[in-house]
Amino acid sequence: MxxxxxxxxxxxxxxxxxxxxxxxxxxxxxxxxxxxxxxxxxxxxxxxxxxxxxxxxxxxxxxxxxxxxxxxxxxxxxxxxxxxxxxxxxxxxxxxxxxxxxxxxxxxxxxxxxxxxxxxxxxxxxxxxxxxxxxxxxxxxxxxxxxxxxxxxxxxxxxVFPPKDMNVEVKEKPEGVAADGQEVMRRGLVARKSFSAGEIIYTEEPIISSLEPSLEGKNFCHYCLKQIVNEESKVPCSKCTQAVFCSVECKVSASQEFHDVLCTKDLEYASSPEHSLHAYTKTTRKLVLEMLAKFLVMMVHEGSQNSRPEYSSFDHMEQLRYLGISSSEEEEKEMELLKGALGSNIPGIDEFITEERYLLMKGRLLYNIYGISTSLDPNLDDVEPLPERHRSVCDAPITGVGFYKVTSYLMHSCKPNAKIVFSEYDHKVSLITTREVKAGDELFVGYIKNDSLSTEERRLELFDKYRIRCMCPLCETTD
Ligand SMILES: [Zn+2]
Ligand SMILES: [Zn+2]
Ligand SMILES: [Zn+2]
Incomplete structure (x- = not known):
């Protein structure tokens, strides 16, 4: 590109x-x-x-x-x-x-x-x-x-969003009462039609996903996160040793959307700003900065296409709930790494990434990303939990994280009526009902693993991570 x-x-x-x-x-x-x-x-x-x-x-x-x-x-x-x-x-x-x-x-x-x-x-x-x-x-x-x-x-x-064929719509829902007595509203996903238990409501690809750093270069696709079982089908990046792909299609998509810009090209150069960003991700195991870099490169790619959608990925992102982040030395350092990695490739990016915009974009990713589990081996035991917050919806070890347009709107419940499944063992999510859902019902998944937590512990964790005061039946009744 x-x-x-x-x-x-x-x-x-x-x-x-x-x-x-x-x-x-x-x-x-x-x-x-x-x-x-x-x-x-x-x-x-x-x-x-x-x-x-x-x-x-x-x-x-x-x-x-x-x-x-x-x-x-x-x-x-x-x-x-x-x-x-x-x-x-x-x-x-x-x-x-x-x-x-x-x-x-x-x-x-x-x-x-x-x-x-x-x-x-x-x-x-x-x-x-x-x-x-x-x-x-x-x-x-x-x-x-x-x-x-x-x-x-x-x-x-x-x-116009979400697309009708996804069977869901975004609706305003009450989220409690503020100190001044005003009702607080939030947005949630509502089913457009009825479903019985175990049905797939929709399947969605992420805007951007990132592989757990310790799995990089091993048998997991750098683009779709799929586990590569067959060694012969592995397609390596021709310039770096970190990115391998499960197919030529994934390699091409990754190149066009972000990898051409972010590739460390370590077979050609000893070090570069792209290298610094990558090294930071690898040592801290924080994926949000890398995702933000991918997101921005992809946005430029998207804008260059002949048939542009009415709403860009940036427009979609701007609608989402976010976590307030205050500036700190660490944030400043991350922002400089980001500007460094993108600066020589995207003219004007320096002016675009103001501190305010950076913190907002990061806060939106942190609030909305999901842990992805694509391993075919449920005992992938050498993967440690990731240090950054992400919605933990799967029992198997996390192989990466993903940022989704529609799935971001799903609200948490400790007693959800749906669950997220990575049924094709890649970064695509499928939302599946766990009990009967009627048209107009709001859809919920569990953001945290709550089996072993008391109501009080759940409340603390939900508020601490997502500023949620859960109003699910479990939290309302077990006081
Ligand atoms: Zn792939
Ligand atoms: Zn590469
Ligand atoms: Zn609850």
Whole structure:
């Protein structure tokens, strides 16, 4: 993967450099260091600006935005990179031609500029250029449309996710009462139809998974975590000794999604920032940092694809519950390792990984990852428990951890009505009912192993790890 060219396609703020084509209006000013310095400083404020500008719309303009917005459909936008580039240029020229004809053409011009913004790989930068080059009235209209677009994308999320064929939906559920008497709500997964005990509700692949460090390079696939029983089918990475794969397909997927960037290439070089990240994972046995690195590389890969889904993995991640992490020397060290490993491969990543964003992303992974068990030998006894928190849903030893879009929404119960099974002995989860479930019932799994714990111990562990005050029948009755 040629990261320096594909990064241009990444959505939003990640695409800071190396866009495939010059900004149409003002390439000269973009080369001015003063302008670039301001661009960097102001980039963050763009969405806030959109929001504030939208508020200043007069009633008439607001109506114009409303009408224009209703007339734009997602199908209006081309999908391939080449077509998007052409489309963007056409909209920009049309917009410019329209506004020079006078105020009666401003609304039409604004629609063109909004459409260009929708396909431009670095919308925040384009907004900055608009602010300096188009009439303020047109700019306000474009900002109104942008603000409306962000809002509507947010509102639509749970109507298209999870996909219907997974038989579940996300619903708000009460989670107790706060100190001020307000009811606290959380999200959970609810069955769309009835199931009898032992039925598979859905199967899901992770966004990202990571192998337990001591199993690396041995007989476990670096991509799908499957145990490689047949020595002949083992496919090694051609550049490092850590990654082996169960098949050519897994090797190709891993290369495209993350391994080309994160491979330590230890057959070529003695040491590198990728090496430092890997060594840290190996010695601490903490997998979340490596998962975050994989996640970010994969996000760039995802953004470079011709057919991009409406919601990126980052959009999915942003919806999830997280664990609050405060900054510390250790977090700083991890952040530097992450920036080091990605910096030379992903231009702009340094600016993207702010401390705030880093802690939030890490907190989301820590809260939502599951332990995965793929070993065909249930007595894989030389694997120690992992030091970082993860939902422990399997009895067999953990061979890795995974981060899932839908499965993350499953709530804990000490008396669950479903369980997670790795039925194909790889990183795919299947959710299986353990008793009858009716349409509309919330689905629960056990986040912790609670067989030998008292109610008090369970409560402590659940609160300590997941900030959960369990309201299951076992916790409610055995007081
Ligand atoms: Zn595999
Ligand atoms: Zn490798
Ligand atoms: Zn409970």
């Amino acid at each position: 040629k990261t320096s060219t594909v990064v241009g396609a990444t959505i939003g703020l990640l695409a800071v450099a190396a866009v495939g084509y010059a900004i149409y209006f003002d390439s000269k000013r973009r080369n001015d260091p003063e302008f670039r310095r301001r661009l960097k400083k102001e980039r963050k404020r763009v969405l806030k600006l959109a929001h504030e500008e939208a508020k200043t719309l007069s009633n008439k303009s607001a109506q114009t935005v409303e009408e224009a917005f209703a007339g734009i459909s997602e199908d209006d936008f081309p999908t391939s990179m080449e077509q998007r580039e052409k489309f963007c240029m056409e909209q920009l020229s049309a917009g410019e031609a329209l506004f020079t004809q006078g105020p009666e053409h401003y609304a039409q011009a604004a629609i063109c500029f909004f459409k260009a913004l929708k396909v431009y790989p670095a919308p925040a930068e384009l907004v900055m250029v608009y602010q300096k080059t188009i009439p303020p009235e047109v700019f306000t209209l474009v900002m109104g449309m942008l603000s409306k677009d962000v809002q509507s994308k947010h509102e639509r999320y749970y109507t």
